[in-house]
Amino acid sequence: MTMKNHPFHLVDYSPWPLLGALSTMILVSGSVKWFHYNNNFLFILGLMIILLIMFQWWRDIIRESTFQGLHTMAVNNGMRWGMILFIVSEIFFFISFFWAFFHSSLSPTIEIGMIWPPKGIIPFNPLHIPLLNTIILVSSGFTITWSHHSLMNNYKYETMLSLFMTVLLGVIFSILQGYEYIEAPFTMADSVYGSTFFMATGFHGIHVLIGTTFLLINFFRLIFNHYSTFHHFGFEAAAWYWHFVDVVWLFLYISIYWWGN
Numbered sequence: 001m002t003m004k005n006h007p008f009h010l011v012d013y014s015p016w017p018l019l020g021a022l023s024t025m026i027l028v029s030g031s032v033k034w035f036h037y038n039n040n041f042l043f044i045l046g047l048m049i050i051l052l053i054m055f056q057w058w059r060d061i062i063r064e065s066t067f068q069g070l071h072t073m074a075v076n077n078g079m080r081w082g083m084i085l086f087i088v089s090e091i092f093f094f095i096s097f098f099w100a101f102f103h104s105s106l107s108p109t110i111e112i113g114m115i116w117p118p119k120g121i122i123p124f125n126p127l128h129i130p131l132l133n134t135i136i137l138v139s140s141g142f143t144i145t146w147s148h149h150s151l152m153n154n155y156k157y158e159t160m161l162s163l164f165m166t167v168l169l170g171v172i173f174s175i176l177q178g179y180e181y182i183e184a185p186f187t188m189a190d191s192v193y194g195s196t197f198f199m200a201t202g203f204h205g206i207h208v209l210i211g212t213t214f215l216l217i218n219f220f221r222l223i224f225n226h227y228s229t230f231h232h233f234g235f236e237a238a239a240w241y242w243h244f245v246d247v248v249w250l251f252l253y254i255s256i257y258w259w260g261n
Contacts, residue, residue: 217238
């Protein structure tokens with residue numbers, strides 16, 4: 001930092017973006033091979049490579065931010081705006097699914113019997129697992145807020161306890177959603193209802209898994225004392241992302257599970 005006349009971090013050359021893109025291509029190609037030829041070797045290979053790259057990329061970022069002091073206030077401010085814009089892009093991603101759902105449900109076409117849900121579809125009872133999952137995610141929103149405030153007040157035990165509770169609630173949510181999918185009386189191939197339902201709830205489920213991983217990494221970083229009361233944007237970004245996941249689920253529950261029935 002003493003050799004620079006600006007507060008910004010000029011990133012060193014890194015192989016991870018290129019290797020990450022190539023591993024994603026392997027994963028997608030493996031998915032196609034798995035779906036069409038029932039051979040999941042390439043899919044598993046791509047997934048393992050992605051996990052290795054994620055581990056090493058995150059290691060480099062933790063090293064430059066925590067140990068080398070390269071994430072100055074100006075860099076932190078830029079990352080905050082980057083995270084905000086990323087969440088905005090995710091919001092528009094889910095808007096496309098809600099748009100498809102309401103386009104089909106508000107004016108059902110003759111091809112699906114001009115009724116919603118379409119004839120032959122038995123929707124989920126919104127007062128069973130969907131309601132339980134709603135309670136779980138809303139509760140996790142409280143626990144992650146508790147964890148954040150504990151971190152800002154330098155209460156390490158409360159921070160770790162509440163963060164562990166949040167991770168646990170995320171895991172329980174994913175297990176219940178997996179059980180719901182197994183017991184579903186319809187599939188993605190069952191009219192536009194099945195398509196919109198599994199696309200919207202499935203992508204939300206993927207975001208829950210990503211958010212749970214994000215929080216779990218922060219839990220381990222707390223164990224190694226990587227965060228202070230003022231310098232903890234990695235944790236804050238994970239909390240923002242988790243609140244976004246919570247809010248999207250509330251819209252999903254109200255529109256697809258409850259109103260859509």
